[in-house]
Amino acid sequence: MAKHRGPSTVAEPRRVRAAQRRWAAALLCGATACQTTDRPKALDAGPAAGDDAGALDSAAGEAGPDPVLRGPLSLAWPVAEPSAFGSVIGVDHDPEVQPDTPLGRLTCADHHDRAFPHCYDEHGGTDIILTGGFSAMDAGSQPVIAAADGVVIATEDGHYDRCHASAETGSVDCDGHPMIANHVILEHEAEDGTAWTTRYWHLKQGSVAVAIGEAVSAGHTLGLVGSSGFSSMPHLHFQLEDPSGQVVDPFAGPRSQPETFWCSPPEGEAPPGPCEG
Numbered sequence: 001m002a003k004h005r006g007p008s009t010v011a012e013p014r015r016v017r018a019a020q021r022r023w024a025a026a027l028l029c030g031a032t033a034c035q036t037t038d039r040p041k042a043l044d045a046g047p048a049a050g051d052d053a054g055a056l057d058s059a060a061g062e063a064g065p066d067p068v069l070r071g072p073l074s075l076a077w078p079v080a081e082p083s084a085f086g087s088v089i090g091v092d093h094d095p096e097v098q099p100d101t102p103l104g105r106l107t108c109a110d111h112h113d114r115a116f117p118h119c120y121d122e123h124g125g126t127d128i129i130l131t132g133g134f135s136a137m138d139a140g141s142q143p144v145i146a147a148a149d150g151v152v153i154a155t156e157d158g159h160y161d162r163c164h165a166s167a168e169t170g171s172v173d174c175d176g177h178p179m180i181a182n183h184v185i186l187e188h189e190a191e192d193g194t195a196w197t198t199r200y201w202h203l204k205q206g207s208v209a210v211a212i213g214e215a216v217s218a219g220h221t222l223g224l225v226g227s228s229g230f231s232s233m234p235h236l237h238f239q240l241e242d243p244s245g246q247v248v249d250p251f252a253g254p255r256s257q258p259e260t261f262w263c264s265p266p267e268g269e270a271p272p273g274p275c276e277g
């Protein structure tokens, strides 16, 4: 559901882009009423049904809390009002590229080894879905905020922001407009001096509130949630990349890495929290 990379407005990791094209219909099913008839029953369960999200990320075992292992960069949850969002769809850690079938699209493993709707095949970021969809977007939407102190290294704005899933094509439809995501990319200096990036995709048209070269603090508003680019519904695609450009899942877990990148790792069903100070 995302466009991931600069420098152009449409570039992103090729394998992710291809997978996303194949994937839009199934994703729509994950967060709204599904219009297809061949989806697995599991799609009706909803993203939070019966799981224990964050148990590993909080590093609290049965024997008592262990020290939380941390990555070289600490991030805040990148939306200002977490309660305005519902589903979270994470990074796929299943290395297999699945066949382009309904089952293949659902075959994935998130940081916690959970399948769809916690992830989808080859997803390279964290999707944070705006509750209420386009109605909520039209009512003012929600701010997207910087996950850490950093510098703006890329922005894109001005593109159509009502792209949506198409039942006819099984893909995303931007109503004849170019499928280009409004976005912001930040660069951050990690504790070890290396440069990491965070990417914020699908922003609302005209909402980008920062300029290239601008220094921002964690929590600074970057724009508003929209549905520009390859996006089937209003949501934020948030993506962390290491200095070599590899996608890193900020969530700790048995399928990602032991270190969390969240300042306040999630507890139970709650999303990660803000950074203090």
Ligand SMILES: [Zn+2]
Pocket: 001, 002, 123, 124, 125, 126, 127, 236, 237, 238
């Ligand atoms: Zn995404």
